[in-house]
Amino acid sequence: MSHILIGGATGLVGRALVQQLTPNNDLWLPCRHAGTARNGHHWLVTDFAHLTDLNLPVPIDTAFCALGTTRREAGSAEAFRRVDLDYVLSFAELARRHGCRRLVVISSLGANPHSLFLYPRTKGEMEQALLAQPWERLVIVRPSMLLGQRPPPRRSEQISQYFHPLLAPLLRGSLTRWRAIESTQVARAMVHLATGEGIDIIENEHLLTL
Template structure:
């Protein structure tokens, strides 16, 4: 059995990041506020201190335009905070970076959400991590702490919508995304890898089975 990896996690107070934090050992959360029971780095992402040395970084940062309140505030989280974390992780010796992006990400898109996601992906590729994994899930379903009325409706409607949508556009459980990210920390082949719903489920299946989850 190989040595345990040290993993930096940004977005650990959110749905996917919280699951990552609960499932993994040797995880160091990087967050704006303390997380009870999980000592880590507490700081604003626009003023991150040097991060502790680590092997892999997982980024599950994300918000919505409605919650953020403006285009600029949305990009401050989904782009600027993500890239600030990536730069700080790289400075701490991280060579493998794993990001939750979104299906439909496209730097040339006219809509803010897919365009921002695509721009972040392109910027991360330019950083030349030895390995970069970009997850591009459909609607991530699971219980959230914050109120997101549109997402609550979409999660309620997801079973019916999934029947009419191609699989890569359908919903996917948050634990599947978290499981895939943790499974990918064990992958060391260099390069840039993108994973849609089907690939996310496949890579997560074994990890989630070992953790006792009933589905992937």
């Protein structure tokens, strides 16, 4: 049994990760509100502003980070960057402090630290910070729009899910990278990619094939 740390376990991809990694692993789940009690689930209710203060009783083998929000949900650009940059880096620090050398993290299609736009720029800055750290295995996945039932639902994702069956057949060739992807498919890819060594940045078109 592996000791696995998951950030964002109550979110869309995070819930899929928890489901796929249960019951063969020991899951440590920092969160604002505890999820369903189950054997092997250790819900750690915490203030994410003090995430690095957590002390776990076991070493961590692998960490999966699915933390993320939108500017609309966060309420401001500063609050958005706090979640998608600061909290992700704090999560990585927490994992490394507990011996973890394997991290799989969700970024976004189009991540670019030099972008003029807040969302891709923040994701790109997050990627750069993690790439500068000494991980034995680091995987950054860049999905397009996520499909799935998110509580509460995001309007942009609701619209995407409505039109996806009509648009998907048109998104071929170089346009494949823009296809929406099921959250469960992203989670399966993340679990698959956690093994091995080295650094990989996985674009959406590759995620669709895994």
